[in-house]
Amino acid sequence: MTVERSAIRVGMVGYGFMGAAHSQAWRSVGPFFDLGRQPAMVALCGRDQEAVTVAAERMGWHDVETDWKQLVTRDDIDLVDICTPGGSHAEIAIAALEAGKHVFCEKPLSNTLPEAEAMVAAAAKAQERGVRSMVGFNYRRVPALALARRLVADGRLGTIRHVRAVYLQDWITDPEFPLVWRLQRDLAGSGALGDIGSHIVDLAQHVIGDRLTRVSGLTETFIRHRPLSGGASTGLSASGGEGIGEVTVDDAALFLGRFGGGAVASFEATRLATGRKNAMRLEINGSAGSLAFDLESMNELSFYDGTQPADTAGFHRILVTEPTHPYVAAWWPPGHLLGYEHSFTHEVADLLADIAADRDPTPSFADGLQVQQVLTAVERSAAGDGGWEDVGR
């Protein structure tokens, strides 16, 4: 493998669903984006030598490691990309940062607040030495959502009053769906709340440029026992095995929130919304306009401009495929859609640009921690009588 001198040499840990998405991003970013420094896909790390070798070959990684501790200290690695389940994020990220590697860590930042706080501290220390870190809330880089943020920032919505955010999936509606790792608290940290609720909390805050100060809510586990998982699960599908186990995470979480700037909000994350596959929807109402988005139609943004004359006022269905739209100029002509994986390509494009420019990328580990503080406050409220809890208390 010949690597350009200026290349940013990447080592990735984990090669499941997220690993596949990140690999596609690392492969695709160069051909489409003008980068000061190109990525080089140096090594993929996984515990099973044979499996990781097969994966590396398939996904385009030059070399493999079976011990992440080896990976994070290799001289020929500049950046560590962490795609493992949340429980291992802290250990890997902190070691990588201490070894002077930039870190790109999938969300959620970690499974616990103390881990997240330690990661933020490590990131701050590393940052003093020019080492960068970023947490992977990929949906920020969906062009329609980046455009949404721009419209709010440009004042097109006026004062924000209402936020409505739901993330609806249905992949565990069937009670026979087995007890995969995402349904076990010790491995996944939490259920729908942490997995997909974290996305809508991050996005709502990011798009309107404000933060939740108080939340109140509930969590619910509708199906409390499930068959034990028999074998390998990939992505969001799995096959059942023998025996029955307890589901130790939430199936759904609903909560209300108040933003610092006065907006009120409702949130819902569930994996049992029959028929909704990936319906992450965000609606925002401001004094001057409104926005609506649905990830199941991710190339569209609905925008209501309250300053229009009444006769022709209406929600614009903006097809976010124009060259003036965020990230779009790198791709195809107007009307040619982008997909899920492009959000990851945009993430690494920005990350590479920030590293090349000696800038801190966003969302930072601190941003990731703050999202977890919100979720923790929701869990506190849900565990109590459902009343208001301060975020970051």
Added chain:
Amino acid sequence: MTVERSAIRVGMVGYGFMGAAHSQAWRSVGPFFDLGRQPAMVALCGRDQEAVTVAAERMGWHDVETDWKQLVTRDDIDLVDICTPGGSHAEIAIAALEAGKHVFCEKPLSNTLPEAEAMVAAAAKAQERGVRSMVGFNYRRVPALALARRLVADGRLGTIRHVRAVYLQDWITDPEFPLVWRLQRDLAGSGALGDIGSHIVDLAQHVIGDRLTRVSGLTETFIRHRPLSGGASTGLSASGGEGIGEVTVDDAALFLGRFGGGAVASFEATRLATGRKNAMRLEINGSAGSLAFDLESMNELSFYDGTQPADTAGFHRILVTEPTHPYVAAWWPPGHLLGYEHSFTHEVADLLADIAADRDPTPSFADGLQVQQVLTAVERSAAGDGGWEDVGR
């Protein structure tokens, strides 16, 4: 029945589907519209004494007649509303006009061109004596379509280049659906072409304010034989009887057109578009903007303003329920929908206002004749080799 001196006294012939719609319009127009002269529902005419008596009582008509010739010469009638099948329109309308009655005639104006021409001549003669006539293309008064016309007239679309109009229904998809009068040429004149194709021809011309000069097309009858109709058919439903008869009208008609001003157009009318119940859709593209409408969502108009900045350009979904929209102020607050029957109420509101103001209402009989000339040209093209035919040749 006490009738105000200034009232316009109405006699209606026919009490099927259209009769029910017109009756609701005559009943509802007074409470919602500011009228110079109120209507009075004086008499309903039908051949079956018992049936027409029941219908009159139910629909709010004060008196009945069993012979339309009696009705059109009654002294206490100012306006004759014709809701019978097209084959009888000419005779009734001409007699009524000659008797000095205003005439409101359902579309199509008639089943044949000579009849339509005679009606136009009678209307012209009557008009000299202040007697008014109007043909019932009710969809012109759907608020969204009236708004569409206004936007085009205001230049919001620039030069019109494309018109796309379809009217899709599916009520005769089932080959066991019987041979009702609408499927017999001697009674109905033509099939989908005349019944629903006439609507889209009228609307396309009305909304863009231009006329078709040439057309070319095809007609098709997919199901050539059907069970004889056993009994009464109402609206668009019927029950089968015994025996088999020949379908003598078209099931579908497709044609292309050229407008005087340079726009090109495609039209399609069919009763076998499975799943489409009343999908009258109109799309218009101009140099400065575009419009789209679907009767199955009749309170909405989609408008693309080509002068918008690219970032937020998109089709506006205008909910046509604002007080500034045509006809809407008479009804409910914003966001409260109107239905099918309101288009008829708007028709009679305008007709009454025109009569009160001594103005000619539109669409005129001449407008109805011109639509039939278009349809006749389509039939000529379809009967030949499908080449261009001049309208009104």
Added chain:
Amino acid sequence: MTVERSAIRVGMVGYGFMGAAHSQAWRSVGPFFDLGRQPAMVALCGRDQEAVTVAAERMGWHDVETDWKQLVTRDDIDLVDICTPGGSHAEIAIAALEAGKHVFCEKPLSNTLPEAEAMVAAAAKAQERGVRSMVGFNYRRVPALALARRLVADGRLGTIRHVRAVYLQDWITDPEFPLVWRLQRDLAGSGALGDIGSHIVDLAQHVIGDRLTRVSGLTETFIRHRPLSGGASTGLSASGGEGIGEVTVDDAALFLGRFGGGAVASFEATRLATGRKNAMRLEINGSAGSLAFDLESMNELSFYDGTQPADTAGFHRILVTEPTHPYVAAWWPPGHLLGYEHSFTHEVADLLADIAADRDPTPSFADGLQVQQVLTAVERSAAGDGGWEDVGR
């Protein structure tokens, strides 16, 4: 006025927005529905003799009264229809019931719980004498929502897990919109919560056939002072006057709920959702299927049948205009839309049928009281720390 012996003779109090809607229902029900007993529009009651006379003539009422106490004791009145603001409902309804008149009372049942309780008691007492009462949650009779209830009742959704209900309007987004009666607690009882939140509480419970047991939530008034209302306000529009007054009701209310059967729910009612005119949306997810509805597209119901094969599974856009759908057979052929006012016609059709059949109509006053108990619990939670409150405590 000649009135059939069997007619149900109606007297109506109030002739604003709701009075116009009810009048259209009373006028239209006879021509379209097969009724055992026809309504007769005997008298309209309002305080201003001149204004009520004009209104009565316009809306089709035979006689007028200026004192509701006279109206409710007239011998020629069988049913009192109450369309006044909520603060007067209790007094009028109780007097009418005591006078042996059937009562049809617009929602909300009343502005206070004690009033509502007194009304329920009066209704129960009257019911022993065969006197009927009904509260006007008209949206239950929108065909799509009646179909929704039927699908749930038929088990097509399985066990209900999620309810999501919002009612979004924007008519007071402008801070210059004046302080109309609906924004004053003494007249309106509450704001968005009582006016439109009551609709979604009633509907959610009605459609899924279950009741909320606990709620927690918040209310917010974004614009705390407004110009005093200068003159007459009609419907939801008004013109400003001089001076500034305090808004004493909520602009918005958000709350979570738990149903007796285990479903969790979120609710939001607001009048400041810029661009949303009448967006009452209801989503339900069950173990076997899901439903979605939006009042801005009120002739449609989205239904997901979880038992479909994966290849063709998807939300059905049901155009609720088939003769098999609730109430539809009375109207037009498939694909011909109904509007807002039809829900009232369906209400009175059912009410008249129930009276003719000596049955209790629904929703009952007790149903109306229970909705207010829910809203009161929300207000308690909002006034406290946002924690759970039992309904009907």
Added chain:
Amino acid sequence: MTVERSAIRVGMVGYGFMGAAHSQAWRSVGPFFDLGRQPAMVALCGRDQEAVTVAAERMGWHDVETDWKQLVTRDDIDLVDICTPGGSHAEIAIAALEAGKHVFCEKPLSNTLPEAEAMVAAAAKAQERGVRSMVGFNYRRVPALALARRLVADGRLGTIRHVRAVYLQDWITDPEFPLVWRLQRDLAGSGALGDIGSHIVDLAQHVIGDRLTRVSGLTETFIRHRPLSGGASTGLSASGGEGIGEVTVDDAALFLGRFGGGAVASFEATRLATGRKNAMRLEINGSAGSLAFDLESMNELSFYDGTQPADTAGFHRILVTEPTHPYVAAWWPPGHLLGYEHSFTHEVADLLADIAADRDPTPSFADGLQVQQVLTAVERSAAGDGGWEDVGR
């Protein structure tokens, strides 16, 4: 570059819009699809040495050529991928086939019928030696459209009666948009008809599994003169230069068609449909069901199953992201969308699989020729009086 022995070694000619799309396909197919033989991106060919070198490096091609004649005879090339404008397709393809290379040729097959016929002859001759050829109608491999074909083939639509296909773009609405090569007959062959009309002809025939036998139609050039193109144009955008030139291709084409099996059809292709960016829409009505698709929402297919009970019948919005859907299992979990470029990845996945299995891929050059015969018949009709023309006369 180390190439596996079994690899299929690819040389590509042209590196504009289509070259970028194909390159992404060649890069992405391996990581996501199980292939018997992997592709190797051996060489990219373009006339400008410097530009092609930059492009090759960016897009991942190992080597460059500046003369396609060199490329097609290289020993280390197994397959030639042709991404140049249509005027050069025949010469390159025939030379490559004669050199024993498999050929993947972008649509349209060529600019003229004689060229296309020569290509088909060359392909037939090469096929005898096991050399494969395929024309690039990429939209056949959009999962929703592949599913559409499957549903028709499975009989879910019954007898096909109606096809409605439009391809609407707006990129030359502005009269100041310059005279790029796509607007010049000598380079582009034809305008909207050949460029995008060819897609809808191919798709309509492919999805319903039938062929057009007769067509009649019109073509129109609304803007007959445009500024000369000043510089490089990329994709569908360009900047103007000096002087004015004549547009020698159609801006729009509208035509009707009859299929062998009895269906009737309408087609429209235009580049002046203001606000429509890439609206390739296909609607099909059969005796048992219907389909609707819009490329601007390319992950969705609307399906109406006419065998459903009336109560819940409606168009299903199928989100075509389930593992049972064509091509989808290779990618992400349900609800995670694919984009435009994935259709090319699916093309090369199938092409590689066919080559590995010694099968003829589709669409064949003969399929490409037949599409051009359809378009030629449209041009004949448009040049004459618009009457019917036999396809392939």
